[in-house]
Amino acid sequence: MIQNGGKVRRLDNQMVPYMVYNNQWVAYEDSQSLIEKAKYIKRNHFAGVMIWALDMDDFNGAFTGQGAYPLTKAVRSIVG
DSSP: OTTTTOEEEEETTTTEEEEEETTEEEEOOOHHHHHHHHHHHHHTTOSOOOOSOGGGSOTTSOSSSSOSOHHHHHHHHHHO
8 A cells, every 4th residue: 555655644642553544544563653552562561462463473584674573672671
């Protein structure tokens, strides 16, 4: 979609990215959005974090240029 002119934007109040292309709207998580969510969890002293599906992360490091499991590593960098 990006290659065809899709535009990536961010919902500032929710700190999440989304992409718009023609009449399609796709929301997703990236490292930055998960870091902000992990900071919120830590700041509010919640007991922990759950990652819904590890297989949805870039487990081979083939797509993001951030190595294997960039989303999981982003969360771990904040909550430990």
